[in-house]
Amino acid sequence: MTHSRSLQVLVWGTALIMLFGAAILAGRDAPKATPAPAAASSADPDLARCRAAGQAALGDPACRRSWDGARARFFGHAPESRP
Structure with missing residues (x-):
């Protein structure tokens, strides 16, 4: 029972770390906002x-x-x- 619980914690922990890393990378490469064109x-x-x-x-x-x-x-x- 302890072995399967440890494996489950390891899998969930790895998944959370990967998601957190992907979120950081996605936020870093976000395009910069361009200024609005001048009024007509x-x-x-x-x-x-x-x-x-x-x-x-x-x-x-x-x-x-x-x-x-x-x-x-x-x-x-x-x-x-x-x-």
Whole structure:
């Protein structure tokens, strides 16, 4: 009876040590938080104007250019040229 109890304690102790070690390693390699992007109105004042214009902004070429630029900055590539 004593032998099986000792083996059980050894197994549980080993498992707890392994879990504790894994938790320490996982916490150490956590990615650092990145700062939030600047507000849209500070990046391009036209975006705020277009947002306030609502449906009328859909036909405004300046709004389309601003949206293209914002989309390109968000996805990290050059804006498409619009006529």
